[in-house]
Amino acid sequence: MRALCWHGTGDVRVDTVPDPSILDPTDVIVRITSTAICGSDLHLFDGFVPTMEPGDILGHEAMGEVVEVGKAVTRLRKGDRVVVPFVIACGVCYFCQRGEYSGCDVSNPEAAMARELMGEAPAGLFGYSHMTGGFPGGQAEYLRVPFADVGPIRIESELTDEQVLFLSDIFPTGYFAADICGIEPGDTVAVWGCGPVGQMAIRSAWMLGAGRVVGIDCVPERLAMAAAGKAEVIDFEDERVYDRLMEMTGGRGPDRCIDAVGCEAHGLGSPDTVLDQVKTPVRLATDRAHVLREAILCCRKFGTVSIPGVYVGAVDKLPIGPAMNKGLTFRMGQTPVQRYMQPLLEKIEAGIIDPSFVITHRLPLEQAPAAYRTFRDKQDGCIKVVLHP
Known part of the structure; x- marks a missing residue:
């Protein structure tokens, strides 16, 4: 064959x-x-x-x-x-x-x-x-x-x-990502990555009762598809994601954050991304985790971070202190x-x-x-x- x-x-x-x-x-x-x-x-x-x-x-x-x-x-x-x-x-x-x-x-x-x-x-x-x-x-x-x-x-x-x-x-994975978030009626759900899993997560968040869904990416076709799924969109090449999410949520942050990107994240020249891109080719690190770090910083206190995106090994500079002090819940898995x-x-x-x-x-x-x-x-x-x- x-x-x-x-x-x-x-x-x-x-x-x-x-x-x-x-x-x-x-x-x-x-x-x-x-x-x-x-x-x-x-x-x-x-x-x-x-x-x-x-x-x-x-x-x-x-x-x-x-x-x-x-x-x-x-x-x-x-x-x-x-x-x-x-x-x-x-x-x-x-x-x-x-x-x-x-x-x-x-x-x-x-x-x-x-x-x-x-x-x-x-x-x-x-x-x-x-x-x-x-x-x-x-x-x-x-x-x-x-x-x-x-x-x-x-x-x-x-x-x-x-x-x-x-x-x-991808449909069960996007749905699982939204399901394990514990979405409550009216929640704001932010989805990093508007690829196929992110698109399914956006639509699944609506099915599970979200009041507002935000899609984050930089690829025009993906952002357009997310918008067609009734998501508000953020182009991270045009504006700082943290600032825009805080503006959209009155300074509180999204209730639920979904990392639908995983280990090959891009961050438009941010210091953590530059370090990841230097380390991963020479095997000093296994994952580029800019999105995960950003989701932790953006998520509201006592909110949930869901990780359907694939990670492989250890992640450098994970902001575990902010996550602990904000009381975040993490849900993830295949x-x-x-x-x-x-x-x-x-x-x-x-x-x-x-x-x-x-x-x-x-x-x-x-x-x-x-x-x-x-x-x-x-x-x-x-x-x-x-x-x-």
Whole structure:
């Protein structure tokens, strides 16, 4: 089959690789009909995530048709149309039983490696380094899906791929980011980063009762899309974010702050950003955390900072003193996608939201390497790329 493979920093290629096969009775094989490039894929492309190996198949947003079924699978059958969550979960361990699927204790075969780096191992993830299991990803013609009775959601309506594909990651992730904020009716929610996850977080904040939503970015197309989602917008190249948020909230600050950027933040020449940009290329730091620092300083006292953006390691100069003295609550994590897929599918079916609004580019899989560069460099108005094998 053809699949997009990682060969080093900035080097991804569409290669011919062996087709996947059933390795465990709980597996299914899915023929991919649609897959997407996620903002967190760019952290792999840019070399920020350790434990990648040449030839690793990328991609964790995928859907398609079940073409082969393991003997122990009871919920799916050949011909089913499914969306595959990026988190792999066993469904029976302590964390899965609590609905905390992204903390699954069973699905990550490289748990020992992850514990050395992080103290504990997260669940296995598709296409996202050997620290999270080394599972081949979905930017390919076929995908092996372990624990298939726990993960994929069957699509039985006439909804298009584009309407449901993002149940695999960015829609649940944006919703999770807003959900864990603890939004109360009328709250002001500030979202840093108006990429795909930020766009979903903006719309999710409204669904959860926000009274005001602010989107922060510098890319005109992203700001326009946020504004179309009824967010007030701040272009951080034109005005100081802290000053503008204080002005908007009468000096109190936003009630809830969402960092939908993560480890590759930009800060328009601010001192902390300059230091991060010097340190990260020579491995003196792993993350550029300007947005997280800014969110901490902007959030109101006793407010909440939500972090769906991916971070990799240690963060320099984190303003923990201001966070403690302001009484902030932090909520973060990889999204327990399985918890959200069915209720969010019901919102799509009811016409409350159509997540396909975020798509700007539709391309064949063979053009994926160029699409990665276009997406990373924010060229051609690119916000979200969907690939068709």
